[in-house]
Amino acid sequence: MSEKDVLAERFEANRSKLRAVAYRMLGSTAEADDAVQEAWLRLSRTDTTGVDNLAAWLTTVVGRICLDMLRSRGSRHEESLDARTVEPVATADRTDPEQQALLADSVGLALLVVLETLNPIERLAFVLHDMFAVSFDEIAPIVGRSPAAARQLASRARRRIQADAATPEADVSRQRAIVDAFLTAARGGEFSTLLTLLDPDVVVRADGAAVRMGATAGVRGSEAVAGFFAGRAPSARLALIDGAPGAVVVRGGQTRIAVSFIVTEGRIIGLDVVADPEQLGELDIALVDG
Template sequence: MDEKKFLAEKFEANRPHLRAVAYRMLGSTSEVDDAVQETWLRLSRSDTSAVENLGGWLTTVVARVCLDMLRSRKSRREEPMGPHVPEPVADDQHGRDEEMADSVGAALLVVLETLAPAERLAFVLHDMFAVPFEEIAPIVGRTPAAARQLASRARRRVQGTPPPDPDFGRQKSIVEAFIKASREGDFEGLLGMLDPDVVFRADSAAQRLGSFAEIRGAAAVADVFKGRAQAAKPALVDGAIALAVILGGQLRIVVRLTISGDRISAVDAVADAERIGQFDVSLLT
């Protein structure tokens, strides 16, 4: 049998499974079609002679495609009025889409839309399709233990457990006020938002940009940020409040914040491009 014909037949046999994975990842029938088509294109361009489990290989590929689509959706800020709303599924040419939608449930899809892309992928692949964390980890660029944590965090959200930081509005206000005070050089304002024992730490990449490795105390940290943050924007990083520094249209630095009560108690600056690429970052408007 011609190799291309053989691959086409194997792909068609896996198509319902790939559509099921993509629908749970994307919640959009039009995007499902795009993701499955892109998976076929990648298969047709790849040497799969050494692939022992083609179904598993295809699952990994469609998951990567969907992850890229979710991240692109967030970066384009397509949902200014709120989160993406899953599309209802009509009975189309595939004949099984309505059954597929019923098996997921609209309520679950709405909850899945609230997850960060990597959380959604880890939860969908592991909890819905029993993919081991060892196989999920390279897709999201994390260790298996970190991938397990992503799925656990998503599972709590799906099961209705409140997130660790329920007072998101208060934290967002603190971050916005911190950015404003920093830009305006308001030393006293910065001082009032920092815990007296606040600790600032920078990774080696941030240090190469001129930062100290560690700074302790509110006055010293306030002095560092005074007149800065011109390119900083409030953001969610892996679901936690943070600052994203955008330069030349690119995310250059992630500043992760720990907020205790009404004050910032820890600041961690990450400029290493590889580490930043592993974060799920969503800018907040």
């Protein structure tokens, strides 16, 4: 086996973790894949003889790539994460270890929505440290701060997430009514009705397979989301997805698309569109009659 083959094999052993880091940073499977691919290109051009811990080196590289991509969004005048950041009031960090573990393990759409309210370096510090146990000594050079300052960034991000993380609607029947109303309005092209069902800051995410089928990689804001869905979803059916009301498109007896909804205080704050067959196979889907 050649040296390049060995390097490629070591990279593949770390791919899933790198993709997880990138997805939590970027909130897009397509962009996460781009970041991981860029990491491989950088690795293939680098002399790694002096690299003692390849996994840590790759995590650092992916972190830097994601940080550059987040900053690039702002330079292209897309919705800037910095512009949406609100500095939290400094309070004592009362999080116990169990709560920290639960927070770090929560990687659903609700958390991604809140992560996007952080500025890029806060997001990077939180994701790398709280979710992937990267030390602040390693994070510091990536964000251009001291280890102590990097620790403060992660702590500030943690407080913000704890304060702003939306609590999903607990009443399943109410969730179902809202999702059902959304599907009816979408089929009928009722733009104004869709607006009443969507939170002003609603976020839609779609995986790569869904994008190839016509979805967009990411849509934000009630007007943009209402405009995208108005007149669509003619064949979407109400379903329970992992126990929560959602929608699916079934063709030839197989689920082709699944849409999960996050409903808070009577409005939809997030939609997650999945079309990748492997991911669909991991979902517990039950069609709802009527």
